[in-house]
Amino acid sequence: MDRLSSTDASFLDIEQSGPSVAVGAAIEVQGPPPTLAELREFVASRLPTMPRFSERVVSSRTMVRSSKWISCEPDLTHHITRVELDPGSTIDEAVSELMMVPMDRHRPLWDATMLTGHSDEQWTCVFRLHHSIADGQGAVILLGRMIDIAAEGGMTLADAIEAMSFRAEEASDGDVETHSWLDSVTTRAAKAIDSGFEQAGSFISTYPDTVRTLMELAPRPPSDLTGMVSSKRRWVSGTYSLADLKVARKAFKGVTINDMVLSSVAVGFRRLLESRGQDPTGRTVRAVMPVSLRKDMSSNNQVSVLPAPLPVGQIDPVKRMRSIREATEHGKRSKAPLILDRVIKGLELVTPASVADFVVSKAGVGTQLIGETLVTNVPGPFVPLYFMGSQILGSLPIIPIEGSMRIIVGVTSYCGDLNIGVTGDGLYAPDVDVLLAGILAGFDELVTLAAAKNR
Numbered sequence: 001m002d003r004l005s006s007t008d009a010s011f012l013d014i015e016q017s018g019p020s021v022a023v024g025a026a027i028e029v030q031g032p033p034p035t036l037a038e039l040r041e042f043v044a045s046r047l048p049t050m051p052r053f054s055e056r057v058v059s060s061r062t063m064v065r066s067s068k069w070i071s072c073e074p075d076l077t078h079h080i081t082r083v084e085l086d087p088g089s090t091i092d093e094a095v096s097e098l099m100m101v102p103m104d105r106h107r108p109l110w111d112a113t114m115l116t117g118h119s120d121e122q123w124t125c126v127f128r129l130h131h132s133i134a135d136g137q138g139a140v141i142l143l144g145r146m147i148d149i150a151a152e153g154g155m156t157l158a159d160a161i162e163a164m165s166f167r168a169e170e171a172s173d174g175d176v177e178t179h180s181w182l183d184s185v186t187t188r189a190a191k192a193i194d195s196g197f198e199q200a201g202s203f204i205s206t207y208p209d210t211v212r213t214l215m216e217l218a219p220r221p222p223s224d225l226t227g228m229v230s231s232k233r234r235w236v237s238g239t240y241s242l243a244d245l246k247v248a249r250k251a252f253k254g255v256t257i258n259d260m261v262l263s264s265v266a267v268g269f270r271r272l273l274e275s276r277g278q279d280p281t282g283r284t285v286r287a288v289m290p291v292s293l294r295k296d297m298s299s300n301n302q303v304s305v306l307p308a309p310l311p312v313g314q315i316d317p318v319k320r321m322r323s324i325r326e327a328t329e330h331g332k333r334s335k336a337p338l339i340l341d342r343v344i345k346g347l348e349l350v351t352p353a354s355v356a357d358f359v360v361s362k363a364g365v366g367t368q369l370i371g372e373t374l375v376t377n378v379p380g381p382f383v384p385l386y387f388m389g390s391q392i393l394g395s396l397p398i399i400p401i402e403g404s405m406r407i408i409v410g411v412t413s414y415c416g417d418l419n420i421g422v423t424g425d426g427l428y429a430p431d432v433d434v435l436l437a438g439i440l441a442g443f444d445e446l447v448t449l450a451a452a453k454n455r
Contacts, residue, residue, distance in 0.1 A: 003068045004057065004132060011131035012057065012067070012105075014403055019233060020103040023139045024128035024398040025412075026095055026115075026237070026421070030391045033116045033123035040076040042146075042388050043112065047074070049145045049158075052133045056108050074108045085117040091124055092236050095398060096426070098126055099233040109133060122393060131400065136378055136410075137292050148386045157385060220286065224278070225372040225429075226404045232426025236436045237396045240418045240443045248450035255321050258328070261377050261411055261418070262287075263321045264442025266310035268409075269373075271438030273312065275431060285310040288371040289328075308375060317445055373407050374399075380414040397421040407432060409439075418443075 004012075011021045034042075047053050055069040085094060094115050103109050109130035116123050127143055134142055144157035245260055252260075266285070273280045289308040309327050314320040376399060385392045396419045397410030406425040411418055420439060424432030 003066045006066065008132045009066055011402075015102075019100045019231060019400070020109075020128070021131045021400045021402060022099075022103065022109075022128040022398075023131050023134070023136055023400060024126065025139075025143065026091060026396040026398060027125045027127065027387060027392055028122055028394040028396070029125060029387050030122050030393050033114060034388060036080070036082045036114065039082075039112070039114055039125070039388070040080045043080060044076060046146050049156075050142060052129075052142065053108055053110055057105060057132065072108055078104075078107065079110065080112045080114075082114040082116065085115060087117075089118065091115060091118060091396075095126055095237075095396075096233050096235045098128065099235055099398065099400070099423070100231060100426075103128075103130055125387065126398070128398065131402075135292075136290060136376055136397075136399070140378065140380070146387065147392070148389075149383070151386045151389050151391070153386075153389070157381070160381075220370075222404070223286075223372050224276075225285065226406060227428065229401055229404060229406055229425045230427035233401070234424040234426045234430050234432055235398065236422050236424075236433050238420045238436050238440055239394060239396075240420070240440060241416065242413050242418050243416050244447050245418070245443065248447045251450035251453040252318065252321060252446075255325060257413075258377050259321045259325045260443070260446055262289075262308055262310060262324045262328070262375060263317060264439045264446065265375055265409055266312050266314075266320060266324070267317075267442030267445065268435040268438030269310055270312040271441070272431065272435045275434045280312045282313045285312050286370075286372045287375050289374065290376050305371075305374075307371070310373075310375075317442075317449055321446075371405065373405055373409065374402070375409045375411070377411040378413075380412045380419075382413070382415060384415055394419055399423055401425060407435065409435075 015021055052069070054071060054074055056072040057067050058070050059067045083094060085091075094113075098113055101111075103111070109132065111128050113126045113128075114123065115126060118124070127146075129139055129142065133139075141158050141161060144161060147157040149155050149157060149160050242257070245257060249255055249257060249260060265287070269285045270280045273283070287308045287310050288305040291304050291306045307327065308324070311320055311323045314323060376397070378397070380395065392414075394417065395412060395414050397412045398421055399408045399410035401408055401423055406429040408423045410421040410423070413419070420436065422432045422436050422439075424430060424435075
């Protein structure tokens with residue numbers, strides 16, 4: 001029996017607008033769809049490796065300790081369903097509708113929906129799992145139990161992640177440098193943070209960066225991008241060639257793919273503000289990005305945040321990227337994520353669960369004070385993966401609205417593409433399609449500029 005950490009429980013407590021705070025993905029699968037019975041049979045065969053999918057949350061009777069996970073046999077007729085799309089309907093519209101469906105707290109907190117009818121050549125499986133189960137990286141690991149690295153099965157994606165992470169750790173002690181695709185910059189930064197706390201000298205050397213980062217996260221007045229959220233959701237998706245961006249990056253010395261992503265997101269927000277009749281000149285959108293503190297393969301939340309200011313008023317794309325890189329480098333060198341994590345865990349030890357639940361349930365509005373949006377960019381595998389023996393063509397991220405941020409941007413890479421999923425409040429931010437178009441235009445701008453510099 002496991003108890004929820006304060007971070008895990010917080011995602012249950014902040015569900016004020018109605019829709020579940022659930023992370024997930026819309027997995028696009030090649031070929032004709034299976035029957036609903038076949039999908040349920042396949043998922044059932046993988047459940048023994050996914051304990052959280054067979055557990056539900058139960059509150060402590062004393063309300064002093066945190067809630068706990070207890071075994072609960074899932075009813076797959078409830079958890080796994082099929083939706084046949086009407087002619088002219090889109091995946092984006094279907095996912096938007098699914099995001100508004102709350103999860104039954106008396107059942108395991110996950111579901112899967114087969115979407116068919118939108119294509120003769122492929123089908124889509126939308127997986128959702130409550131954020132109390134895992135963060136974005138944890139969701140990749142957990143859902144990786146259902147995804148294979150070969151059509152005939154055998155090793156799963158989760159097995160591969162574990163094996164590659166182990167090899168990367170081994171190599172870090174030797175002369176050979178080996179990194180798995182999951183060993184992102186943020187993960188390595190988190191490892192450096194932990195070791196830094198054991199060395200006072202390291203802490204002192206990063207003190208200026210830590211102070212600057214914490215100041216960036218200090219409360220500020222709310223903006224027009226934040227505020228009250230409704231029970232409606234609008235989700236839009238798109239893809240862009242990662243290969244093209246990698247080629248373009250060579251023209252901009254010292255720039256990372258993440259810098260290019262954030263720069264393009266800034267273009268998207270600029271277009272959004274302009275479409276709303278606002279002047280973005282001189283404005284910086286206060287974004288935050290998750291940073292992984294993950295040390296194991298557990299299904300839980302091991303994450304903190306760093307500031308990622310988006311200079312939407314900066315028109316010059318190179319200056320915009322340089323500004324973003326400078327700001328995020330300070331955050332990566334700082335120990336702010338670990339300090340925030342230690343504070344939360346310290347409070348967890350001395351605060352009764354009932355008090356913590358009440359405070360968090362009322363504190364969702366506070367998210368608008370530390371940032372106006374959240375942007376998550378998770379590196380994914382660059383080789384084809386398989387679901388039920390068929391090749392996965394794409395995996396579009398589904399990131400929920402949390403607290404008072406009305407717009408969330410999710411980006412994942414897979415097999416040579418960047419997959420983008422933008423979530424907006426359906427009432428207060430229904431125009432996220434403008435933002436998505438701006439992000440794609442931002443990528444085009446960088447690729448075109450790089451081509452011109454190389455001529």
